[in-house]
Amino acid sequence: MDSEYSDSCDMYWGTLGTVRPYSNFYPDRDVMEIVTALENKDTVTLLRILTNRNNAQRQVIAQVFQELTHKDIITALKKALSGDLELLLLELLMPPVEYEAYRLQEAMVGLGTDEETLAEILSTRSGKQLQSISAAYKEKVPLLWFEPRTCFIYEWNSFLYGLLQIVQPYLMSTLLVLILRFKNLVGIGMASSLQ
Numbered sequence: 001m002d003s004e005y006s007d008s009c010d011m012y013w014g015t016l017g018t019v020r021p022y023s024n025f026y027p028d029r030d031v032m033e034i035v036t037a038l039e040n041k042d043t044v045t046l047l048r049i050l051t052n053r054n055n056a057q058r059q060v061i062a063q064v065f066q067e068l069t070h071k072d073i074i075t076a077l078k079k080a081l082s083g084d085l086e087l088l089l090l091e092l093l094m095p096p097v098e099y100e101a102y103r104l105q106e107a108m109v110g111l112g113t114d115e116e117t118l119a120e121i122l123s124t125r126s127g128k129q130l131q132s133i134s135a136a137y138k139e140k141v142p143l144l145w146f147e148p149r150t151c152f153i154y155e156w157n158s159f160l161y162g163l164l165q166i167v168q169p170y171l172m173s174t175l176l177v178l179i180l181r182f183k184n185l186v187g188i189g190m191a192s193s194l195q
Contacts, residue, residue, distance in 0.1 A: 019054045027057070027064040034061070035069060038080045046081075050092050058093055100125070101137035 030049050037045035050058060065073040077089050091099060100121055107114035107121075125133065 019052070022053050022057055025053065025057055025060075027060045028068070030061050031065045031068050034065065034073070038076050041080055043081070043085055046077075046089060047085075050089055055092075055096055059095060062093055097129075097132045097136045100129075100133045104133070104137060 030053070033045055033049060036042070037049075049061075053061065062073045065071070065076075069076075074090060074093060077086060077093075081089065091102070094102060103117055104121060107117035121133070122130070
């Protein structure tokens with residue numbers, strides 16, 4: 001490797017794509033900046049703070065926001081923002097298990113099925129993680145995001161939920177094959193099945 005490149009590079013092996021804990025983390029200060037940014041609709045400040053903190057720190061920020069303002073940070077963001085930025089910041093504030101449940105639900109709603117997302121989540125998580133995701137899916141998704149568009153979509157979601165209940169890590173590849181075969185067999189994703 002070129003020594004000039006390695007000397008100028010601040011990357012460390014095994015850390016690409018991760019958000020490290022912010023070293024100067026003061027949640028009270030972050031919350032006060034967020035409150036001001038929400039009042040002024042200062043999206044740059046919101047992005048700077050929430051994208052430079054890891055998930056555990058964002059959860060602390062949400063808790064401190066509630067304690068200091070007696071308001072929910074999610075509600076405050078929804079009130080001040082809209083569109084893709086709102087969605088991004090709401091997703092950043094989700095606990096990891098809740099976010100995975102949300103991604104599963106999003107992968108199965110509407111026309112077609114996002115097999116890549118399903119395969120990624122179902123094949124890379126341990127049995128214990130899948131049980132946690134399954135519990136979050138059952139608890140949160142129907143309440144927060146699930147809008148039954150047809151009886152068939154609801155049945156598909158119920159089918160997947162049932163599979164997640166019984167799956168073991170060593171059965172993951174078999175499960176993925178079954179899901180894809182079931183999808184093709186019953187025609188999930190075809191516009192005619194949603195009408």
